[in-house]
Amino acid sequence: DGGITQSPKYLFRKEGQNVTLSCEQNLNHDAMYWYRQDPGQGLRLIYYSQIVNDFQKGDIAEGYSVSREKKESFPLTVTSAQKNPTAFYLCASSSRQGADSPLHFGNGTRLTVT
Protein backbone atom coordinates (compact mmCIF):
# COMPACT_ATOMS: atom_id res chain seq x y z
CA ASP A 1 0.00 0.00 0.00
CA GLY A 2 1.24 3.48 -0.80
CA GLY A 3 1.67 5.89 2.01
CA ILE A 4 3.88 7.91 4.27
CA THR A 5 5.92 6.31 7.01
CA GLN A 6 7.23 8.29 9.94
CA SER A 7 9.58 6.80 12.45
CA PRO A 8 9.88 6.44 15.29
CA LYS A 9 6.42 6.93 16.77
CA TYR A 10 7.85 8.17 20.07
CA LEU A 11 11.24 9.75 20.59
CA PHE A 12 12.91 10.88 23.79
CA ARG A 13 16.02 13.04 23.90
CA LYS A 14 18.03 15.02 26.37
CA GLU A 15 18.21 18.76 26.01
CA GLY A 16 21.14 19.87 23.88
CA GLN A 17 21.09 16.85 21.57
CA ASN A 18 20.16 16.99 17.92
CA VAL A 19 17.59 14.46 16.80
CA THR A 20 16.44 13.39 13.33
CA LEU A 21 12.88 12.39 12.48
CA SER A 22 12.40 10.14 9.49
CA CYS A 23 9.76 10.56 6.79
CA GLU A 24 9.51 8.25 3.78
CA GLN A 25 6.83 8.16 1.09
CA ASN A 26 6.16 5.71 -1.74
CA LEU A 27 3.41 7.76 -3.37
CA ASN A 28 5.76 9.26 -5.96
CA HIS A 29 4.80 12.69 -4.72
CA ASP A 30 6.91 15.69 -5.61
CA ALA A 31 6.11 17.90 -2.61
CA MET A 32 6.78 17.07 1.02
CA TYR A 33 6.11 19.00 4.21
CA TRP A 34 6.87 19.01 7.92
CA TYR A 35 4.32 20.32 10.38
CA ARG A 36 4.40 20.72 14.12
CA GLN A 37 1.39 20.46 16.41
CA ASP A 38 1.20 22.00 19.87
CA PRO A 39 -1.83 21.90 22.18
CA GLY A 40 -4.44 24.49 21.25
CA GLN A 41 -2.72 25.46 18.02
CA GLY A 42 -3.23 24.57 14.40
CA LEU A 43 -0.62 22.65 12.47
CA ARG A 44 2.30 24.94 11.77
CA LEU A 45 4.59 24.52 8.78
CA ILE A 46 8.28 24.02 9.53
CA TYR A 47 9.78 23.27 6.11
CA TYR A 48 8.58 22.14 2.73
CA SER A 49 10.15 20.80 -0.44
CA GLN A 50 8.78 20.87 -3.94
CA ILE A 51 11.50 18.86 -5.66
CA VAL A 52 14.63 16.93 -4.84
CA ASN A 53 17.53 19.04 -3.57
CA ASP A 54 15.29 22.03 -2.95
CA PHE A 55 13.42 23.13 0.18
CA GLN A 56 11.98 26.28 1.70
CA LYS A 57 11.43 27.52 5.22
CA GLY A 58 7.94 27.53 6.57
CA ASP A 59 6.56 29.71 9.33
CA ILE A 60 8.61 28.24 12.19
CA ALA A 61 11.87 27.00 10.66
CA GLU A 62 14.22 28.32 13.32
CA GLY A 63 16.05 25.51 15.12
CA TYR A 64 15.21 22.94 12.43
CA SER A 65 16.96 21.65 9.34
CA VAL A 66 15.94 19.34 6.49
CA SER A 67 17.36 17.63 3.44
CA ARG A 68 15.79 16.26 0.30
CA GLU A 69 18.37 14.08 -1.38
CA LYS A 70 15.81 11.58 -2.64
CA LYS A 71 12.25 12.05 -3.79
CA GLU A 72 11.02 9.52 -1.26
CA SER A 73 12.71 10.91 1.81
CA PHE A 74 12.47 14.18 3.74
CA PRO A 75 14.13 13.87 7.16
CA LEU A 76 13.78 16.62 9.74
CA THR A 77 16.54 17.41 12.23
CA VAL A 78 15.56 19.14 15.43
CA THR A 79 18.67 20.94 16.58
CA SER A 80 19.68 22.08 20.03
CA ALA A 81 18.87 25.63 18.87
CA GLN A 82 15.14 24.85 18.88
CA LYS A 83 13.92 26.35 22.13
CA ASN A 84 10.76 24.26 22.60
CA PRO A 85 11.28 21.02 20.70
CA THR A 86 8.77 18.89 22.60
CA ALA A 87 5.83 18.52 20.23
CA PHE A 88 4.02 16.23 17.82
CA TYR A 89 5.54 16.27 14.33
CA LEU A 90 3.65 15.37 11.18
CA CYS A 91 5.10 14.77 7.76
CA ALA A 92 2.94 15.15 4.65
CA SER A 93 3.22 14.95 0.89
CA SER A 94 1.23 16.05 -2.12
CA SER A 95 1.40 15.14 -5.77
CA ARG A 96 2.37 18.70 -6.65
CA GLN A 97 3.01 21.90 -4.79
CA GLY A 98 -0.27 23.61 -5.48
CA ALA A 99 -3.01 25.05 -3.32
CA ASP A 100 -5.60 22.59 -4.61
CA SER A 101 -3.55 19.46 -4.09
CA PRO A 102 -4.63 17.52 -0.97
CA LEU A 103 -2.03 16.53 1.59
CA HIS A 104 -1.35 12.93 2.58
CA PHE A 105 -0.08 12.62 6.13
CA GLY A 106 2.02 10.17 8.08
CA ASN A 107 1.10 8.99 11.56
CA GLY A 108 3.41 11.42 13.28
CA THR A 109 6.30 11.34 15.73
CA ARG A 110 5.91 12.55 19.29
CA LEU A 111 9.18 14.06 20.45
CA THR A 112 9.87 14.66 24.12
CA VAL A 113 12.97 16.55 25.15
CA THR A 114 13.91 16.71 28.82
Add this chain to the structure above:
Amino acid sequence: ILNVEQSPQSLHVQEGDSTNFTCSFPSSNFYALHWYRWETAKSPEALFVMTLNGDEKKKGRISATLNTKEGYSYLYIKGSQPEDSATYLCASNFGNEKLTFGTGTRLTIIP
Protein backbone atom coordinates in the same frame (compact mmCIF):
# COMPACT_ATOMS: atom_id res chain seq x y z
CA ILE B 1 0.34 34.91 8.62
CA LEU B 2 -3.13 34.04 7.31
CA ASN B 3 -5.70 33.47 10.08
CA VAL B 4 -7.95 30.46 9.71
CA GLU B 5 -10.48 30.05 12.50
CA GLN B 6 -12.74 27.14 13.30
CA SER B 7 -15.78 27.00 15.51
CA PRO B 8 -16.84 25.50 17.74
CA GLN B 9 -13.66 24.18 19.32
CA SER B 10 -15.47 21.04 20.42
CA LEU B 11 -18.88 19.52 19.94
CA HIS B 12 -20.83 16.61 21.40
CA VAL B 13 -23.60 15.23 19.23
CA GLN B 14 -26.07 12.43 19.84
CA GLU B 15 -25.79 9.51 17.45
CA GLY B 16 -28.22 9.95 14.59
CA ASP B 17 -28.34 13.74 14.85
CA SER B 18 -26.96 16.00 12.15
CA THR B 19 -24.40 18.67 12.85
CA ASN B 20 -22.29 21.32 11.20
CA PHE B 21 -19.31 23.51 11.99
CA THR B 22 -17.56 26.47 10.51
CA CYS B 23 -14.22 27.48 9.06
CA SER B 24 -13.53 31.20 8.56
CA PHE B 25 -10.68 32.64 6.52
CA PRO B 26 -9.70 35.97 4.98
CA SER B 27 -11.51 36.27 1.68
CA SER B 28 -8.88 38.34 -0.09
CA ASN B 29 -6.57 36.45 -2.43
CA PHE B 30 -8.29 33.14 -1.67
CA TYR B 31 -7.07 30.12 -3.58
CA ALA B 32 -8.28 26.90 -1.94
CA LEU B 33 -9.96 25.51 1.16
CA HIS B 34 -9.16 22.05 2.51
CA TRP B 35 -11.04 19.89 5.02
CA TYR B 36 -9.34 17.01 6.81
CA ARG B 37 -10.62 14.43 9.28
CA TRP B 38 -8.21 13.34 12.00
CA GLU B 39 -9.19 10.32 14.02
CA THR B 40 -7.36 9.46 17.22
CA ALA B 41 -4.20 7.41 16.64
CA LYS B 42 -4.49 7.83 12.88
CA SER B 43 -3.15 10.30 10.37
CA PRO B 44 -5.23 13.21 9.05
CA GLU B 45 -7.21 12.26 5.97
CA ALA B 46 -8.27 14.67 3.25
CA LEU B 47 -12.03 15.05 2.88
CA PHE B 48 -12.43 17.90 0.41
CA VAL B 49 -10.49 20.52 -1.47
CA MET B 50 -12.60 23.37 -2.78
CA THR B 51 -11.59 26.33 -4.88
CA LEU B 52 -14.70 27.93 -6.38
CA ASN B 53 -17.18 30.24 -4.68
CA GLY B 54 -20.45 28.38 -4.15
CA ASP B 55 -18.72 25.01 -4.45
CA GLU B 56 -20.44 22.13 -2.68
CA LYS B 57 -18.84 18.73 -2.21
CA LYS B 58 -20.20 15.53 -0.76
CA LYS B 59 -18.69 12.29 0.49
CA GLY B 60 -21.27 9.90 1.89
CA ARG B 61 -22.95 11.63 4.83
CA ILE B 62 -20.45 14.46 4.91
CA SER B 63 -20.73 17.55 2.77
CA ALA B 64 -19.10 20.97 2.61
CA THR B 65 -19.93 24.34 1.17
CA LEU B 66 -17.72 27.28 0.33
CA ASN B 67 -18.34 31.04 0.30
CA THR B 68 -15.16 32.77 -0.80
CA LYS B 69 -16.67 36.24 -0.90
CA GLU B 70 -17.49 36.28 2.79
CA GLY B 71 -14.70 33.90 3.78
CA TYR B 72 -16.32 30.84 5.29
CA SER B 73 -16.92 27.16 4.73
CA TYR B 74 -19.38 24.84 6.46
CA LEU B 75 -18.91 21.13 7.03
CA TYR B 76 -22.11 19.14 7.51
CA ILE B 77 -22.50 15.64 8.85
CA LYS B 78 -25.88 14.01 8.40
CA GLY B 79 -27.05 11.28 10.77
CA SER B 80 -23.89 11.19 12.91
CA GLN B 81 -22.34 7.82 13.64
CA PRO B 82 -19.74 6.87 16.28
CA GLU B 83 -17.11 6.55 13.55
CA ASP B 84 -17.54 10.26 12.80
CA SER B 85 -15.86 11.09 16.10
CA ALA B 86 -12.67 12.90 15.12
CA THR B 87 -11.06 16.29 14.90
CA TYR B 88 -11.98 18.12 11.72
CA LEU B 89 -9.33 20.48 10.39
CA CYS B 90 -9.71 23.13 7.77
CA ALA B 91 -6.87 24.88 5.99
CA SER B 92 -6.62 27.65 3.46
CA ASN B 93 -4.07 29.23 1.18
CA PHE B 94 -3.08 32.83 0.73
CA GLY B 95 -2.55 33.22 -2.96
CA ASN B 96 -0.98 29.98 -4.07
CA GLU B 97 1.18 29.77 -1.00
CA LYS B 98 1.39 27.13 1.65
CA LEU B 99 -1.62 26.00 3.64
CA THR B 100 -2.51 27.57 6.97
CA PHE B 101 -4.48 25.34 9.31
CA GLY B 102 -7.15 26.17 11.84
CA THR B 103 -7.08 24.66 15.32
CA GLY B 104 -9.79 22.15 14.50
CA THR B 105 -13.23 21.16 15.74
CA ARG B 106 -13.24 18.10 17.96
CA LEU B 107 -16.43 16.13 17.37
CA THR B 108 -17.61 13.44 19.77
CA ILE B 109 -20.61 11.31 18.88
CA ILE B 110 -22.54 10.06 21.89
CA PRO B 111 -24.05 6.60 21.36
